[in-house]
Amino acid sequence: MKQPVNKTLWLSSAFALLLPASAMADINMFARTTGDTCFACHGPNGKGVPGGSIPPIAGKDAGYLAQTMKDFRSGKRPSTIMQRHAKGYTDAEIETIAQYLSQIK
Amino acid sequence: MSIKFTRRNFIRTASVTAALPAGALLTSAHAMTSVQGTAQPHVVVIGGGFGGATCAKYLRRYDSNIRVTLIEPKKTYTTCPGSNWYLAGLTDFDSITHSYQALKDKHGINVVHEWVSGIDPAGKTVKLKNGETLQYDRLVVSPGIDFRWDTIEGYGPEDVDKVPHAWQAGPQTKLLYDQLRAMPNGGTYIICPPPNPFRCPPGPYERVSMVADYFKKHKPKSKIIILDAKDKFSKMPLFMQGWQDLYGDMIEWIGASDGGRIKSVDVASKTVTTAEGETFKADVLNVIPAQKAGKLAFDAGLTNESGWCPVHQNTFESTIHKGVYVIGDSSIAGKMPKSGHSANSQGKICAAAIAVDLNGWDMPRPKLANTCYSLVANDYGISVVAVYQFDGKVMNKVKGAGGVTPKGAAPSQYLAEATYARGWYKSITHDTWLG
Numbered sequence: 001m002k003q004p005v006n007k008t009l010w011l012s013s014a015f016a017l018l019l020p021a022s023a024m025a026d027i028n029m030f031a032r033t034t035g036d037t038c039f040a041c042h043g044p045n046g047k048g049v050p051g052g053s054i055p056p057i058a059g060k061d062a063g064y065l066a067q068t069m070k071d072f073r074s075g076k077r078p079s080t081i082m083q084r085h086a087k088g089y090t091d092a093e094i095e096t097i098a099q100y101l102s103q104i105k
Numbered sequence: 106m107s108i109k110f111t112r113r114n115f116i117r118t119a120s121v122t123a124a125l126p127a128g129a130l131l132t133s134a135h136a137m138t139s140v141q142g143t144a145q146p147h148v149v150v151i152g153g154g155f156g157g158a159t160c161a162k163y164l165r166r167y168d169s170n171i172r173v174t175l176i177e178p179k180k181t182y183t184t185c186p187g188s189n190w191y192l193a194g195l196t197d198f199d200s201i202t203h204s205y206q207a208l209k210d211k212h213g214i215n216v217v218h219e220w221v222s223g224i225d226p227a228g229k230t231v232k233l234k235n236g237e238t239l240q241y242d243r244l245v246v247s248p249g250i251d252f253r254w255d256t257i258e259g260y261g262p263e264d265v266d267k268v269p270h271a272w273q274a275g276p277q278t279k280l281l282y283d284q285l286r287a288m289p290n291g292g293t294y295i296i297c298p299p300p301n302p303f304r305c306p307p308g309p310y311e312r313v314s315m316v317a318d319y320f321k322k323h324k325p326k327s328k329i330i331i332l333d334a335k336d337k338f339s340k341m342p343l344f345m346q347g348w349q350d351l352y353g354d355m356i357e358w359i360g361a362s363d364g365g366r367i368k369s370v371d372v373a374s375k376t377v378t379t380a381e382g383e384t385f386k387a388d389v390l391n392v393i394p395a396q397k398a399g400k401l402a403f404d405a406g407l408t409n410e411s412g413w414c415p416v417h418q419n420t421f422e423s424t425i426h427k428g429v430y431v432i433g434d435s436s437i438a439g440k441m442p443k444s445g446h447s448a449n450s451q452g453k454i455c456a457a458a459i460a461v462d463l464n465g466w467d468m469p470r471p472k473l474a475n476t477c478y479s480l481v482a483n484d485y486g487i488s489v490v491a492v493y494q495f496d497g498k499v500m501n502k503v504k505g506a507g508g509v510t511p512k513g514a515a516p517s518q519y520l521a522e523a524t525y526a527r528g529w530y531k532s533i534t535h536d537t538w539l540g
Contacts, residue, residue: 034473037450051531088492
């Protein structure tokens, strides 16, 4: 029998439990699954790797993360590869992913 | 028994657990699901490379109620990324070889080191060589590549101990390393890259760079000849510029149209004959044959006439067998290259798709990323980047994003990319196996 599981349960499985309800509504499955692809370079949970050269992104201020991505995208902040990545995302996508990453403890 | 799990009572539960660390939250999420009385679904993942190991880990991340069994015959996994760096002597073999301990201990995955002897998609079972039969609810297959041994006369699987391909990392990589070390100064290394599509498009050319780096330091009179089955290759202008700047005339590339396509190999004399009938004799010969999906994919009937596995590219579920997912090099993944990074991304989206399917959630349409770094020298890195999203039909490139390292950039850019290449390796191996 199919359980009447609320979609929110999806969000609960690791991080969203730490959030107030209002913030939780801002995180969507797009942000979570897309944000998780950042970990290939930025380490498990976006926390970097000891001795690694790619900085952590988890738990940073959402506004800072979003602005950094936007500045990479415009070229205002110089980068090696991040401009090439950032150009693949809209403002709204950057903001929602930043929100998700900022809430990783 | 069924307890309707509303957002309201979920949040109430959440407030109780709010003070716990992330690890404990997984347990509480698990407990909550158990409250509903849901049976624990079993997902079997076959193949412990970048695709399979990532998928196993992220299945547990997305729904800790899922029981995951990862089947991989090897006790440790040696990666193709980084294996060229090892050939140059820039890193040691242990640094590119990883254990499954963290997946077992930290993520609760049942890792079984055994060969698969058969898959029954209708009966939803996997048979192991030890006689055991596993029942699954969903199956993920990530078998990597196999070679088309019928494409080059005189070169078959029995010849790889003399003429390595070194395109599946491990003993083959060590063999090529040893042959390069034993080669006299002034010798010739010949590499024959395969036609498209193949695992790691920039890989053969990074290998050339790394062998050149080793020769320049230790055997400067030596030559490298590339007999290519193609007329162009990944990051070609960047590699060409780097080779010219760093290695002068040590490297000669012969494209398919200029007589580079090989027809046959004489293993005993390490001589290659091209389609035009010209012969080239090597001291160290490295033939990388044309490729197809891993053998397991064929055995399970997951391939089509192309020799690769067609999948619904938003979920990576096979279009041939329902409930079976194919990720990594074996899959037909739209514009995504066959790379470790692609496989890692696909492992995550596949894990999400299975969690979504098992729980009746909505499938998101995430954006995936791929970055392929290559070292042209120890302090000289280049890259190609792309962002992908399912467009309703295929996993397509997001327009306006991606691209390669600018040609003629300042040395500081190449140095930074070499540093980030190593950082990428550390991170992705932790994301896949170690962290």
